[in-house]
Amino acid sequence: MSTRIDSHQHFWKFDPVRDSWIDDSMQKIQKDFLPEDLFPLLQQNQFSGCVAVQASQSEEETNFLIDLASKNNFIKGIVGWIDLRNKNITERLEHFSSHKTIKGFRHVVQGEADDFMFREDFRNGISALNQFDYTYDILIFHRQLPAAIDLVKHFPNQHFVIDHIAKPNIKSGDIESWKKGISEISKQENVSCKISGMVTEANWNNWKPSDLKPYLDVIFENFPTNKLMFGSDWPVLNVASNYSEVVKTLEDYMSQLSIEDQNKIWFENVNAFYKL
Template sequence: MSREESEAGVIDAHHHVWDLSVRDQNWISGPELAPLRRDFLLADLEPEARTAGVTATVLVQTITVPEETPEFLQLAASSDLVAGVVGWADLTAPDVADHLAGLRAGPGGEYLVGIRHQVQPEPDPRWLVRPDVLRGLTAVAEAGLVYDLVVKPHQLQAAAEAAARLPELTFVLDHLGKPPIASGALAPWAEETRRLAALPNTRCKLSGLVTEADWGSWTTQDLKPYADTVLDAFGPDRLMFGSDWPVCKLAADYAEVIAAARELTARLTLAERHQVFTGTAARTYGLTVTGSPGPPQEAPCA
């Protein structure tokens, strides 16, 4: 990391925390996920993030229960690291607009920047364009919030349809839409991702790559075709870095994840890298971040 990039600060636009004594994470099951079956607290993340030059983060929901989001908002209010929260709300509920208003009015409500639902396990690949879901997404837009998409490749078509129907809502694609990196296949993921990216109200997180690759033997070269696809499709001003900590620990530690992201964006200019690591997240989520003075300037040519 250059001195100029360090001074600009880094926003980690995607991480989680959980305390199993407060609430079980029922998605953590099976021997392959056993390393995640313990508490991961903000105090565990902070030293790793600070060492990596991260000055602000976005804390993202993990399970679909209403109690988690108010807890995250209060955690953000007590933290000098968490600048925003992407929480959960039942988009299909008739009173979803009132629920969102209640979150905004509650303790730490000013930190609510977005909503996410775990679409990936939904059996209906067109869940996002159901009338009741579109009504809920409209409420998210009217609340001035962003919607994070956690989908698999076969759900990207519906995601693009939803984004086209709701141009007033910003959609952020988490984890590149979970491409099949371990297999090396690009189709049909790349085509569907480009279709989504063609819509101006969409963004993408450069996150979750290492856990879609072979956990034990991935290299940055394995990730490069997928990173290049979203860099070209969305452009640096609509792409943002996210660590996906602590899920990333299945395949890499925090330092390895951010090092891979820097290598994958090495071909960009300094100003473009600033967008990926700071500017896009700040702009998309409306974050107020201290220690991030703006895009660093390129050194003049001699």
Template structure:
């Protein structure tokens, strides 16, 4: 299957989506399945994975309702409070829903040490014990903590969202590459080739801005641990769906069709157990 492994839906509310700043006004509106389906069809995708954007249980329920009504939403990565005393009961409840594939927390907004605290680490371990995945959303300044988190976890399916957000606009590379190389040594760690345009110069980026990062990920993780994600509709602040997928496909065009197939869907299908 061809899968867009990372996108979002929301019914816009200025408080709930308070992270959408004035310079992101293009995404200050509702984005629902009817908006995405034509884009997926245009690019011959079989489906997508809907990822949480709000840190609430209501968000998880909202995404699961959309998945129930749209069979092309193949999986949901929701949010749960991983430090709650009844976490295992919540995980068991949501795991019973075939669309619930994993959990994410917006770690990029948390202080240093949050993701390495014992209570949080134990929460992520519980996610893995229930046969679920965990999406790691951080920026490059947090990669030391990401490494500590990964080292403390069993071999459960982990994926680093948005290649951990290096500052592409400033061509930041060495610090990011140092930690990503070490993380690549952990076979259960995967990477989403997503969210790069929003870390670049929104108005002036080109496909070449991403080449060094994508090539590095290919070299160290390999196609079978990489997956494409549009990060739609957040990506719209920097380019439309056509621009985003074109940039990625151009960067992997020299790979074999089998290798491209892993990145464009097979990795996500296996990682999230979408079949």
């Protein structure tokens, strides 16, 4: 089954100023992570490729990923960054549209005010994505779900995917308000969800699969299997786990599903969503 595709991972040449979000509690990832570091992990876990997602907010970041993808054919697609609030957003999208590896864009909304997704300039940027057939990755904390729900309803023809199951607070076991938001957003036809980034929302030092199970249950109860995809969130996952352990946790959880449904989550959905 070496056709698996990792829908969500990052590369960087570590820069302590630019990457200040990687603080001293995350020492394990205060270094470079490049394609040659990921490739053996993909092979060990039966993955044939990945989607590289922006980690810093600049067009240089998008160009850096374009360059890596041009030299490593296992990078099947890129989710870049562009300033969606820019008045000449269409011109910038036009510029990047010549690079076929770019499949969509993302903004680190989790670092913005809770009403950020209501901003007119941001929504103007979202409205421009459709004419270039670009996807949009929603990166938020669970408290921002109400704004995300409004956004996806406002743009019914735009394809959205939620990163990291909208970051519930797994460490505290708090589930109710997140669950309510997931139930609501999953009803929208234009929304998919990445099963990713869970271990870093749990207790880094002593999480166990049973801590993740109630959250996985909510995701599988609400989203149909054709709307779900696996993402490792490598190398961020290294602060709490390792690549193989994250893969195995989902393999074990999904062992109750049909092979057909498992295949959708490991590779078919990510292929279809990003048109890889």
